[in-house]
Amino acid sequence: MPGGLDRVAVIGPGAIGTVVAAALHEQGRTPFIAGRSKRPELQLQVDDETLTVPGPVHTDPAESPGTADLVFLAVKATQTAAAADWLAALCGPETVVCVLQNGVEQREMVEPLVRAGTVVPAVVWFPATRELGGPVTLLSPPRLSLPEAPGAIVVEDVLRGSRCAVEVSTDFTTLAWRKLLQNAAAGLMALTGRRSGMYRRDDIGRLMLGYLEECAAVARAEGAQLTDDEPRRLLDQFRTAPVDRGTSILADREQGRPLEWDVRNAVIQRRGIVHGIPTPISDVVVPLLAAASDGPG
Ligand SMILES: NC(=O)C1=CN([C@@H]2O[C@H](COP(=O)(O)OP(=O)(O)OC[C@H]3O[C@@H](n4cnc5c(N)ncnc54)[C@H](OP(=O)(O)O)[C@@H]3O)[C@@H](O)[C@H]2O)C=CC1
Ligand SMILES: CC(C)(CO)C(=O)C(=O)O
Structure with missing residues (x-):
């Protein structure tokens, strides 16, 4: 995770987490990757191109480099509770946690696990698939919608100009x-x-x-x-x-x-x-x- 204001982490380097990690890496903001299964790097297939995001995938919250400015949480909703130790290790009072999960209850589910920091839900509009042990394939251009809420501006700033579009909505x-x-x-x-x-x-x-x-x-x-x-x-x-x-x-x-x-x-x-x-x-x-x-x- 680079220093300065760009300390970004991705928890859950699966289909969606890998797309966002690749978008960040291409912008020079290679994230700290927190996962469940050890891997040396992440791979994203976009049409005929393979993008590699340097790892490793860290699997022990004790390896956390400290608090991040922005954490993308991209585990399945069924896995959120199990990712609590990562949230505790990566979040401080200034951290924004952007929840990349389906549903309409991201705040209710994640806020109790984030002792300090601001939780921002996102609508993830793009499909991506993950073969077991293989690369992730992106199936359409990445796009997120966020509410007009504290923290959304941080996500918008970090992903500005990247392959992942961010829209902040009043509705x-x-x-x-x-x-x-x-x-x-x-x-x-x-x-x-x-x-x-x-x-x-x-x-x-x-x-x-x-x-x-x-x-x-x-x-x-x-x-x-x-x-x-x-x-x-x-x-x-x-x-x-x-x-x-x-x-x-x-x-x-x-x-x-x-x-x-x-x-x-x-x-x-x-x-x-x-x-x-x-x-x-x-x-x-x-x-x-x-x-x-x-x-x-
Ligand atoms: N895939 C899609 O097209 C879309 C998905 N979504 C939503 O996005 C969210 C993420 O889905 P998706 O990316 O498909 O899911 P994946 O199953 O592909 O990815 C989840 C990742 O989280 C990791 N993980 C599991 N438990 C933990 C833990 N305790 N700590 C850290 N990492 C953990 C998994 O590890 P491991 O590698 O061991 O499994 C995996 O890498 C879901 O809510 C889904 O509904 C929304 C739009 C589209
Ligand atoms: C593919 C998409 C965007 C719509 O079903 C999705 O949200 C998912 O696969 O979970």
């Missing part, structure tokens, strides 16, 4: 829920073991529209400005995507890892209860995802 609630709808619907792929092509089926299209209407009703109650045609627009987006386009929750299912069913799907059910909005499709989808993830059996 983050709408963006975060729009992305959550996308993730909730993508969760159906983890149930079928199929990719985007499955949304072209009429029966799945009807199920998805009903599910998205339900999610949109909860999102609106939470303050998101979603238009009536949002569910149809999203369905069309999934139907026109390449048939083999996956999603990180499907990758987790295929690799036998715990699924982010709580932050991506159950949250709609939970917030529906708060607002008195029925969520009959979630009431079927969520237990199936939870059981697929956590068993028993």
Whole structure:
């Protein structure tokens, strides 16, 4: 981690963490890399180019170089608690923690683990995949949305001019829920073991529209400005995507890892209860995802 004002760290050098680490490295801001599995370096495949981010990936919080100015947290939401020692080792009162995770509850989940510092959620719009033991592949240009909030300016400054675009929004609630709808619907792929092509089926299209209407009703109650045609627009987006386009929750299912069913799907059910909005499709989808993830059996 370089000295001065650019002490940047990435916790969780997986698909998303590697993309951000590469964007930082290309800008001369090579981050300190905090992970779970030892590796000498990170590799990112972008079209025909392979970018290498010098490591190593540190796996012991005792190896922390001290507090960072900016920490990107890119572990899965199911892994956040296990990354608490890294957060403790890298965060001081001036540290900004930018949470690169799906969901709408990043602050509630991460703030209790950051004893000092400011937590800023981000919407991660780009897909990236990670082969076990292999490089990460970037599938579309990296783009983040952040709320107009303390700390967002630090993220914007650090990534300015890099391959990872940062947008600071005055209506983050709408963006975060729009992305959550996308993730909730993508969760159906983890149930079928199929990719985007499955949304072209009429029966799945009807199920998805009903599910998205339900999610949109909860999102609106939470303050998101979603238009009536949002569910149809999203369905069309999934139907026109390449048939083999996956999603990180499907990758987790295929690799036998715990699924982010709580932050991506159950949250709609939970917030529906708060607002008195029925969520009959979630009431079927969520237990199936939870059981697929956590068993028993
Ligand atoms: N992949 C995608 O296309 C997108 C993902 N997202 C979201 O981004 C977040 C990150 O997802 P993604 O990058 O796909 O996940 P990955 O599984 O690819 O990466 C997670 C990384 O965190 C590491 N890790 C696990 N536990 C710890 C720990 N205790 N301390 C430090 N590092 C740890 C993992 O290590 P190990 O190598 O040992 O597994 C892995 O390198 C998720 O919330 C996801 O929903 C959002 C948009 C797109
Ligand atoms: C690919 C994308 C952007 C949409 O599903 C995603 O958020 C994920 O894979 O988790």
